[in-house]
Amino acid sequence: MSRARSRTLLVVGGVAVIALGAGIFAGTRITSPADAAARAAPPEASEVTVPVELRTLNSEVVTRGDVSAAGAVDVVPEVGGLETPPVVTGQVPTVGAEVTEGTALLEIVGRPLVVLAGELPMYRSLRPGMSGPDVEQLEVTLQRLGLDPGDVDDEYTATTGDAVAELFERIGYEPPAPDPQVEAELEAANDQLDQAEDLVEDAEEAIEDAEDAAPDAPVDEDALEDALDDAREQLVDARATRDEAAAAAGTPLPASEVVFVPSLPRRVDEVQVRRGGQVSGAVMSVSGATLVVTANVDDAARELLAAEMPVTIELPSGDEVAGTITAIAEAEGEGATGHDVTIAPGELTAEQVEELRGANVRVTVPVESTDGDVLAVPLAALTAGPGGESRVEVMRDGATELVEVEVGLTAEGYAEVTAVEGELGEGDLVVVGESSDASADDDAEGDT
Structure with missing residues (x-):
């Protein structure tokens, strides 16, 4: 009997201990409505602070x-006056090539496009007898290249044409030919000059024959002298006409064979044409x-x-x-x-x-x-007071204190500050925002 009673007592005691432990565990799992509400409420916010720094600020x-490249220009040849399609036949440069004055930049229908330095564009063909600022620019350029255009003025003379001819011969091309009509006019003027010279010669021979004639042969010497004077006047006119025609038939400068750019030398940046293609607008930059x-x-x-x-x-x-x-x-x-x-x-x-x-x-x-290092705080640390003054909130001994500041240069997310009322120094902690310790609450909930 005693052994049975002892065993019973042990079982009862064990059950009681287990029940007690279960009750205690269950108690930890029971949450009152107040506790639940408290846990559901957002955590209390705390100030986020950063130290006041000494730094040099740079605004940029x-x-x-x-x-x-400075002064980049498009090269646009004047090919409207050509009688044939403006086909590129050679001298096509490569990108990066250097362009120097007085050289062939391109070849169009077998003729060179000579590049020269000047502000005025080549807007018309030039020939002897013409005048204008473009002529003067050309003569200045020819003289700079060591060619003799005669007097440097705004008159295109035969001497100017001779210098142009030498320019083309220098780069291996025949000089530009005069207009066929101008050449025809020169030929006609030469014929008239020959005729005028023959008239003078005939008039002079007539007077000599009259002087050798027999005394009984009547001769109107006055008429012969008048005829000689007329012939000589015609000769003077014929020579003047021939000289004008000859000057006009000097070497011209076609607009299609030269291009002016503001300065040289230059570099070819881009080429828009190829050999065998036709020119249309800009050929290169x-x-x-x-x-x-x-x-x-x-x-x-x-x-x-x-x-x-x-x-x-x-x-x-x-x-x-x-x-x-x-x-x-x-x-x-x-x-x-x-x-x-x-x-x-x-x-x-x-x-x-x-x-x-x-x-x-x-x-x-x-x-x-700033002139060296200054006191600086993040822009987020600045607040405005009731009067519009600038302030920072300084954390000291667990409490905050408002310090009025004067703001200087702002740059790189910082502002230069100087205390107006209160104290502010390097290392002081200023409030830049608020933060909640949500992670701590999450850890606490995970431990329950």
């Missing part, structure tokens, strides 16, 4: 720009050796920029070169907006020139900088 405009960067900025950035400001240009390789703003103008063209900023790079190596040509580059323009 950063944009991108396209690199092109040539540019100077000087590169420029053109960047577009909005109105806000435009207010910060001015000519002569230094810039930094980042090359595609990552290297940097200095530059200077040379001009700022409203963007032009269909759909254009903002302002175009023209930048001249500084001294470049030949390798840098080739790297930059045609590239799109990053441009940085320093606008303003």
Whole structure:
């Protein structure tokens, strides 16, 4: 009996212990409505702070720009006066070729297109007897090339034509031929001159014959003298006509055989024709050796920029070169907006020139900088007071304190600040926002 009772007591005791443990565990799992509401409420917010820093602030405009050669121009030959289709027959340059003055830039229907330096375009064919500023430009150019155009003025003379002929012979081409009608007029003038000379000779012979005639043969000497005078006048007129015709028949300069560009030498950037093709509009684009960067900025950035400001240009390789703003103008063209900023790079190596040509580059323009390190806070730390004054909220000993500040340069997401009322120094913690410790609550819920 005693053993049975002992066993019974042990079983009862074990059950009681198990029941007690189960009750305690169940108790931890029972949540009151108040506790549930408290857990569902958002966590209390706490201030996010950052230290006040000493740093140098730099305000800058950063944009991108396209690199092109300064003074790039399209070469458009004047081929409207040609009697045959303007077929390209040779001398087609390659991209990158250097263009020098007085050379054949292209060959059209077997004739050269000579490139010369000048501001006026070749808008008409020139020949002896013509005048104008384009003639003077041509004579200045011929003289620069060591050719003798005679007096440098606005008159195209036979001497000017001789210099033009020498220019073509220098590059291996026959000089341009005069217009057939002009040559015909010269031939006719020569014939008239020959006839006038014969008339003078005949009149002089008639007078000599009269002097040798017998005394009894009547001769009207006055009539013979009048005839000689008339013949001599005709001779003078014939010579003048012949001289004019000869001058007009001097070497011309067809508009289709020369093109003027503002300056030389230049580089061929693009070629739009091929041998055997026909000329229609621009045949190539040539540019100077000087590169420029053109960047577009909005109105806000435009207010910060001015000519002569230094810039930094980042090359595609990552290297940097200095530059200077040379001009700022409203963007032009269909759909254009903002302002175009023209930048001249500084001294470049030949390798840098080739790297930059045609590239799109990053441009940085320093606008303003603090004089060394200043107290700076993130822009998010600034708030406005009731009177519009600027303030920062400083955390000290677990409590916050508002400090009025004067704001200086703002750049790079920071603002230069100086305390007006209160104290503010490097390392002070300023409030930039609020944060909740939601992760801690999540961890706590995971532990229950």
